[in-house]
Amino acid sequence: MSRAPKQSEYHPMQQFLAAFPAVSGNTVNGLGETDVRRPSPFFWHPPDKQTHGRLQAEVINYHRQSAAMREHFDSNPPGGRGPAPVERAAVRIDKPAARWSEELKAFALANEGDDVRITTMKPLYVYEGYALADPWVVLIAVAMDYDELSQAPASFENPTAGVVVAKEYNRASRVSRRLANHILAQGHHAKAWPGPYASALSMMPAAIDAGVGQLGKHGSLIHKALGSSFRLSAVTTDMPLVSDTSEDFGSEDFCLNCQICTRACPPGAIRNDKQLVRGVEKWYVDFDKCIPYFGETLGCGICLAVCPWSRPGTAASLAEKMLRRRERIG
Numbered sequence: 254m255s256r257a258p259k260q261s262e263y264h265p266m267q268q269f270l271a272a273f274p275a276v277s278g279n280t281v282n283g284l285g286e287t288d289v290r291r292p293s294p295f296f297w298h299p300p301d302k303q304t305h306g307r308l309q310a311e312v313i314n315y316h317r318q319s320a321a322m323r324e325h326f327d328s329n330p331p332g333g334r335g336p337a338p339v340e341r342a343a344v345r346i347d348k349p350a351a352r353w354s355e356e357l358k359a360f361a362l363a364n365e366g367d368d369v370r371i372t373t374m375k376p377l378y379v380y381e382g383y384a385l386a387d388p389w390v391v392l393i394a395v396a397m398d399y400d401e402l403s404q405a406p407a408s409f410e411n412p413t414a415g416v417v418v419a420k421e422y423n424r425a426s427r428v429s430r431r432l433a434n435h436i437l438a439q440g441h442h443a444k445a446w447p448g449p450y451a452s453a454l455s456m457m458p459a460a461i462d463a464g465v466g467q468l469g470k471h472g473s474l475i476h477k478a479l480g481s482s483f484r485l486s487a488v489t490t491d492m493p494l495v496s497d498t499s500e501d502f503g504s505e506d507f508c509l510n511c512q513i514c515t516r517a518c519p520p521g522a523i524r525n526d527k528q529l530v531r532g533v534e535k536w537y538v539d540f541d542k543c544i545p546y547f548g549e550t551l552g553c554g555i556c557l558a559v560c561p562w563s564r565p566g567t568a569a570s571l572a573e574k575m576l577r578r579r580e581r582i583g
């Protein structure tokens with residue numbers, strides 16, 4: 254991470270600043286709002302359905318100047334992005350919800366997934382202006398190679414940390430599309446949400462409720478085994494399933510006393526204190542500060558790489574330590 258500028262020395266690139274709309278991304282995200290509401294469509298949405306479409310296009314075009322990034326963005330990347338949707342089978346197979354849940358998890362794990370969790374659909378998982386009828390959300394986590402991620406920030410000369418993100422989003426896409434087709438073949442409705450391009454579904458709150466991880470100060474999830482070195486995709490379905498539950502394994506306590514990501518973030522985008530966002534107090538990353546640096550470094554990822562939970566083999570022992578500490582202090 255030697256190429257990252259110090260916070261005092263960082264100046265955003267003019268081409269990204271010029272693409273910002275008049276409204277702040279933090280306002281769109283609901284920073285400071287006291288009422289709970291659904292999220293507004295934002296980055297990784299169709300450009301005409303959000304306020305920051307021009308900025309998003311500028312970031313994507315910049316990333317596409319890297320041949321290595323293009324290879325993974327293009328229509329036929331290494332490994333592909335998974336199959337097209339199949340027709341739902343005419344005959345619907347019925348099994349107990351617990352059995353379907355086990356089978357879906359086993360299928361996803363056998364098809365490149367690294368962790369699979371289930372939760373019930375809630376209105377707050379759906380962006381404003383969209384509707385989703387499926388009652389279940391299946392979340393899939395795929396790990397990123399830590400050594401590759403740790404080369405963040407990426408550049409045109411060394412795009413490794415950007416490429417690992419694109420590569421793993423393609424894997425997440427393959428798992429979600431195969432799983433959706435597997436469900437459709439049993440006669441149930443299913444739709445894959447490959448990420449990072451969102452439309453209706455906001456995956457992060459669903460992933461927290463399903464127990465994939467806890468929100469970290471860096472605004473991303475911390476997984477009990479993978480730390481923050483992973484990506485998400487999802488499948489929504491009407492197949493009857495059993496919900497997993499959220500899990501408090503102590504990362505929240507750790508974040509309260511840690512400032513590694515806040516100090517490492519070159520534009521100083523990571524707030525050290527929780528903020529009120531759409532009626533909920535939570536860790537928050539200043540979008541307007543993060544995104545120019547995210548743009549010029551092919552997706553940045555410094556905060557994910559420096560997080561102690563991301564170091565291979567560390568998360569499980571940190572969780573144990575934090576829970577023991579909590580028992581000790583009561």
Ligand code: SF4
Binds near residue numbers: 470509511515560561
């Ligand atoms: S680096 Fe520290 S403060 Fe930031 S998310 Fe990780 S544990 Fe939390």
Ligand code: SF4
Binds near residue numbers: 517518520521554
């Ligand atoms: S991704 Fe954004 S928040 Fe994280 S270190 Fe980079 S600029 Fe900061």
